[in-house]
Amino acid sequence: MTGTERRADLLRRMKGSPSPVSGKELADHYGVSRQIIVQDIALMRASGLEILSTNRGYLLNLPTTFSRVFKVNHTDEELEEELCAIVDLGGCVENVMVRHRVYGRMEAPLHIRSRRNVASFLEDLKMGKSSPLKNITANYHYHTVTADSEETLDLIEDALRQRHFLVE
Numbered sequence: 001m002t003g004t005e006r007r008a009d010l011l012r013r014m015k016g017s018p019s020p021v022s023g024k025e026l027a028d029h030y031g032v033s034r035q036i037i038v039q040d041i042a043l044m045r046a047s048g049l050e051i052l053s054t055n056r057g058y059l060l061n062l063p064t065t066f067s068r069v070f071k072v073n074h075t076d077e078e079l080e081e082e083l084c085a086i087v088d089l090g091g092c093v094e095n096v097m098v099r100h101r102v103y104g105r106m107e108a109p110l111h112i113r114s115r116r117n118v119a120s121f122l123e124d125l126k127m128g129k130s131s132p133l134k135n136i137t138a139n140y141h142y143h144t145v146t147a148d149s150e151e152t153l154d155l156i157e158d159a160l161r162q163r164h165f166l167v168e
Contacts, residue, residue, distance in 0.1 A: 006030055007040050011049070011060070020057035067094070067146045068153045070160060071167040073139045076132060078165070083118045085159045086145055090152045094144040098137045108133055110143075140167065 001009070010030075014021055023041075027034045041058060045051055050061040074082050086093050092113035098106050112121055125132060134141035147153050160166040 001030070003040065003043075006032070007044055010037075010040055011044065014051070014058060014060040015062070017059075020052075020054045020059040022057035025057070065146050065148065066150050066153055067144055068157070069142050069144050070157065071140065071142050072160060072165045073134075073141070073167050074163075074165045075139065076135070078163075079132060080118060080122055081163065082160070082165050083112055083121070084115060085163060085165075086143070086156050087112060087114055087118060089147075089155045089159060091145045091147045091156045094146055096133050097142040097144070098133050098140070099142075100137055106133065106136075 010026060013026070013029075023034050023037045026037045030037070041051055041053075052059045052061050072082065083093060093110050095107055095109050097108075100106060110121065112118055132141075145153065145156060147156065157166065161168075
């Protein structure tokens, strides 16, 4: 087994383990020294993985953000209600996107995660000479929403559905 193959397998083992994996256990499993495992972990960290060293072993710290794209439709007057419904349940509205028949896909980052962000966004729209992107597609648009769990995204989906904003 090459070092690259070992590191890929090591990553798979850490992903599948709910608890820390000891360096000695890994060294024994791969038939290498403990120092080789330390070097592998260093290389994996250098590639961008967040690996925590604990007194019981190594633990892969995976991001705990979940995302879902919602297709929605509402009026300008309902914009605040839509955004607050999402952020009040713990979601972050990452973007707005439309699919225009002539211009194609158009997207803008939002990163709205609180009522304060909602108020600021609405104020920016009010002060500018622009209108929401959704207005060029008869109010149909998409939001990528991130949250801490699938359950939170399910709650957000239900809230959008109850308000008749969600396009099924």
